[in-house]
Amino acid sequence: MVSKNQIKLISGLHQKKQRFANQLFFAEGVKVIQELLQSNFELEHLYTTLNDFEAVQSSKRTLINEQELKKISALSTPNSCLAVFKIPAEKRIIESDLILALDDIRDPGNLGTILRLCDWFGIKQVICTKETVDIYNPKVVQATMGSISRVNVNYIDLNLFLAQTKLPVFGTFMDGENIYQTNLPEEGIIIMGNEANGISAEIEKTVTSRLSIPRFGELQKTESLNVATATAIILSEFKRNS
Amino acid sequence: MVSKNQIKLISGLHQKKQRFANQLFFAEGVKVIQELLQSNFELEHLYTTLNDFEAVQSSKRTLINEQELKKISALSTPNSCLAVFKIPAEKRIIESDLILALDDIRDPGNLGTILRLCDWFGIKQVICTKETVDIYNPKVVQATMGSISRVNVNYIDLNLFLAQTKLPVFGTFMDGENIYQTNLPEEGIIIMGNEANGISAEIEKTVTSRLSIPRFGELQKTESLNVATATAIILSEFKRNS
Numbered sequence: 156m157v158s159k160n161q162i163k164l165i166s167g168l169h170q171k172k173q174r175f176a177n178q179l180f181f182a183e184g185v186k187v188i189q190e191l192l193q194s195n196f197e198l199e200h201l202y203t204t205l206n207d208f209e210a211v212q213s214s215k216r217t218l219i220n221e222q223e224l225k226k227i228s229a230l231s232t233p234n235s236c237l238a239v240f241k242i243p244a245e246k247r248i249i250e251s252d253l254i255l256a257l258d259d260i261r262d263p264g265n266l267g268t269i270l271r272l273c274d275w276f277g278i279k280q281v282i283c284t285k286e287t288v289d290i291y292n293p294k295v296v297q298a299t300m301g302s303i304s305r306v307n308v309n310y311i312d313l314n315l316f317l318a319q320t321k322l323p324v325f326g327t328f329m330d331g332e333n334i335y336q337t338n339l340p341e342e343g344i345i346i347m348g349n350e351a352n353g354i355s356a357e358i359e360k361t362v363t364s365r366l367s368i369p370r371f372g373e374l375q376k377t378e379s380l381n382v383a384t385a386t387a388i389i390l391s392e393f394k395r396n397s
Numbered sequence: 398m399v400s401k402n403q404i405k406l407i408s409g410l411h412q413k414k415q416r417f418a419n420q421l422f423f424a425e426g427v428k429v430i431q432e433l434l435q436s437n438f439e440l441e442h443l444y445t446t447l448n449d450f451e452a453v454q455s456s457k458r459t460l461i462n463e464q465e466l467k468k469i470s471a472l473s474t475p476n477s478c479l480a481v482f483k484i485p486a487e488k489r490i491i492e493s494d495l496i497l498a499l500d501d502i503r504d505p506g507n508l509g510t511i512l513r514l515c516d517w518f519g520i521k522q523v524i525c526t527k528e529t530v531d532i533y534n535p536k537v538v539q540a541t542m543g544s545i546s547r548v549n550v551n552y553i554d555l556n557l558f559l560a561q562t563k564l565p566v567f568g569t570f571m572d573g574e575n576i577y578q579t580n581l582p583e584e585g586i587i588i589m590g591n592e593a594n595g596i597s598a599e600i601e602k603t604v605t606s607r608l609s610i611p612r613f614g615e616l617q618k619t620e621s622l623n624v625a626t627a628t629a630i631i632l633s634e635f636k637r638n639s
Contacts (some may be wrong), residue, residue, distance in 0.1 A: 264506070268623050275622055277613035300621075305614065335637040371519035371636050372547065379542075380517055381510050384629035387622075391630045392637075394613050395577040 156293065157202060157223045165227040165239060171289045178242045179290035181227075190301025194390040196240045202227065203236035205385050224380045229293035252342055253393060256313055257283040258358050259349040260382060266290065267298020268383040269347070273304035276390040281306055282344075284313045317361035320344060320390055324363045326354050327389065331367035339393045347386050399444060399465045407469040407481060413531045420484045421467075422533035426476040432543025438482045444469065445478035473536035484533060490551050491522045492562065494584055495635060498555055499525040500600050501591040502624060508532065509540020510625040511589070516544035520631040523548055524586075528554045559603035562586060566605045568596050571629065573609035581635045589628050 165181060167173035174180050179199055179280050182188050183247055185207070192198060192211070200215045201208055208216060248254075255278055266288050273281055279295045288295060290308050317324055323343040327334070347363065348354035354362070367387055368380065380388070398633055407423060409415035416422050421441055424430050434440060434453070440568055442456045445562070446466055450458060453633075462520070466475045499522055500508040502508050508530050515523055530537060532550050559566055569576070588598035588604065596604070610622065 230598045268626060271623060274614045275612055298623075321598055368633075369638070370517055371639070380629075381513060381540075383623070384510060384514055384625055387626035387629040388633045391610075391633060395634075397613070 156226065157217060157219050157227065161200075162223075162226050166214055167294060168239070169229055171292065172289050174289070176241065179239050180242055180296065180321040181237055181239045181293060182231075183230055183237045183293070184297070184298045185236060187299075187301050188236055191238065191240060191304055193205045193303075194304030195366060196243065198305055199241055201236065202260050203237040205235050208236070216345070222271060227377060230297075235281050246307050248282060248311070248316075250322065252280070253390075254280045254282060254322070254342050254344045254348045255386070255390075256317065256324075257281065257287045258313060259284050259286045259352075260347065261286075261288055262350055262382075263288050263292045263294035264293075264298050265350065265381070265383045267295040267300075267303075269386050270295070270306050270308070271298045271302045271368060272383070272387055272390055273306045274299075276394050278390065279305075279307055282313060283308065283310050283314060285310050310333055314357050314361070317344065317346075317358065324361050325366055326359065326362040326364075326381045326388075327366045327368055327385065328354070329360075329367060331365035333369055333390050334366045334389065335369065337364075337366060339396075343393075345393070347382055347389075348383055399459060399461050399469065403442075403464075404468050406598075407479070410481070411471055411535060413534065416484065416507050416531070416533050421481050422484055423471075423479055423535060424538045425472055425479045425535070426539070429480060429539065429541075429543050430478055430480045433480065433482060433546055436543075436546030439487065439548055441481040441483055443478065443480045445479050450478070462598065472539075477593065486587065487551060488549050490524060490553070490558075491549060492564065492632075494522070495520050495632075496522045496524060496564070496586045497628070497632075498559065498588045499523065499529045499585050500555060500596050501526050501528045503530055504526075504624075505534045505536035505593055506540050507623070507625045508534075509537040509545075510573075511628050512537070512541045512548050512550070513544045514625070514629055514632055515548045516541075518636050520632065521547075521549055523550045524555060524558060525550065525552050527552050546603045556599050556603070559586065559588075559600065566603050567607075567608055568601065568604040569608045569610055569627065570596070570601075571609060573607035575611055576608045576631065576634050577611065579606075579608060581638075583639055585635075587631060587635070589624055590633075591600060592624055610627055 163323050168181050202219045326346045410423050424433055443453050444461045568588040
């Protein structure tokens, strides 16, 4: 059974403010929870409707029914389980290899998908503006499919960071150099811009190498790519020859 | 003002069955509607909270208030307008160039993003299993950002089609040939599989060329890419040298 206080706590964790105050977040579904249990994340408590997760010590595991799960879940059709984890301390930025910089990504699904891509392509470091959606947002956690534990994410003054980095800074623009014909290095920072507005004017000033993804459709019509699919194409290009 | 009958009709169009029965679908938001108005789609009726879209004849345009929009909208935060369009007759399949085949894509956001990608990369033909989500689903229409008018989509017996095509058939699998090191032709059919199960066993038998997208992260851990981001990487590879 889940107590009223627990319901109140977990419902609060749907909001960023409460996640920050409690230094807790939650994940749902067997697959994602299992990935997080195998990571460095520390489990606070697991709620499950099935008698599974036997490896979790019983004091940290509560059997609940589906009505109770519905009360604490962020999903419209809840999975069988929900686990609350401690938010780990932010680690130092690893300023080497390829770094992905996010300039105000607002959609949780996009951020989650981007983290999953980083994990696939071995990108260990993501830096975000403070306006970028919180990685511990339930929809982000869900979309990462567990990758959240394998990518280091820092929320910083991105402008300041980019202004003083020694690494080359890449951004994609309509007038940039064809990414398919550019020699891409193994080290550098790749900036992805906001869903509606792209890379902001301030951040654009720090870009040392302007790239573009060529379009093959009717030129004047297809306006843009979704930011997660653009990230996929760019990371694939940076990595394909390495 | 929007009448009770109109509300009933449009609410019905949230469901596939009613869209099919009425041969109508709807789109929301100025950008998407404007794209569709410029396409071959025939407008049935436009509902807007602003006095915009002056180019649309007044008999097909109704000024409504935000409460009325909320009643007919599929969005949690409705935009300023909603337009009902006629579903066009299905065109014949263009069996040349690159064709994307979708084997039971279930998520509307994924399908919409994939159609937007096809438009970007100049893929004119998409063929889907009948179990793939309907392209006139409001969430698909929204995610395409207007691209829906520029890609020909057919729902067919995919297995039968693939069994008799003369084009090479590509699929991505864990054990496939590294896509970055494969000579990819300008003609062929690329199959993308279901979000949870990948390419089905029956469809897999029709594949003539097995490809794989290499992973660069911790090999045993990152399980998969989201189907839309995988499509982005694959289409980029097929097109980058053309």
